[in-house]
Amino acid sequence: MVSVEITPLPEAAKRYAKYLEHMASGFITLPDGTDWSSRWTGYDAVLEIIMLELKNDGDEGILKEWIKYILPNENNGDIESGYCFYKKGSENILRIIDTRLMKPNFQKIFWDKVKSLTQKLDAEQSIGFLINQLNNCYESSIRNSYMEPDNLDLKEIFFVSDFKIGI
Numbered sequence: 001m002v003s004v005e006i007t008p009l010p011e012a013a014k015r016y017a018k019y020l021e022h023m024a025s026g027f028i029t030l031p032d033g034t035d036w037s038s039r040w041t042g043y044d045a046v047l048e049i050i051m052l053e054l055k056n057d058g059d060e061g062i063l064k065e066w067i068k069y070i071l072p073n074e075n076n077g078d079i080e081s082g083y084c085f086y087k088k089g090s091e092n093i094l095r096i097i098d099t100r101l102m103k104p105n106f107q108k109i110f111w112d113k114v115k116s117l118t119q120k121l122d123a124e125q126s127i128g129f130l131i132n133q134l135n136n137c138y139e140s141s142i143r144n145s146y147m148e149p150d151n152l153d154l155k156e157i158f159f160v161s162d163f164k165i166g167i
Helices: 009-020 040-053 058-070 105-120 126-142 153-160
Strands: 026-029 034-038 084-086 092-094 096-098
Touching: 026 040, 034 040, 034 126, 040 058, 040 105, 040 126, 058 105, 058 153, 092 153, 096 153, 105 126
Parallel strands: 026 096
Antiparallel strands: 026 034, 084 092
């Protein structure tokens, strides 16, 4: 695989590299109902990398702003708790994204960005490994039978701060 340097992705990857070998506390549910998981720092790094690849307008811009909102910003007063964080002055954000509960257009954008990142990041490096692992889990998942979501309470994350990402 060819390693391509992307700006600002390498800096984001470096920040999270030391946290990738601990207990999973961030989960992304795949089409067949299985979960990809990572420690919260790896989960946040994956979402940040995806966010940085998204355009600023249209549905990509909406998805980008939503991801930015659901990532903690301790400099802004958010309080870290591992499996979730507390958004200053508002709700607690649980680190579980059931992609089956996203509107189809946002699902497509999300998974297309994951796939495109596998071509840009070195799979032997920490964040590249996580992105490749997520994409491989997704590819495996779509070869299995689709499973309907069984916990519709997880759709709340798609509607935080008046976003309308979910179905």
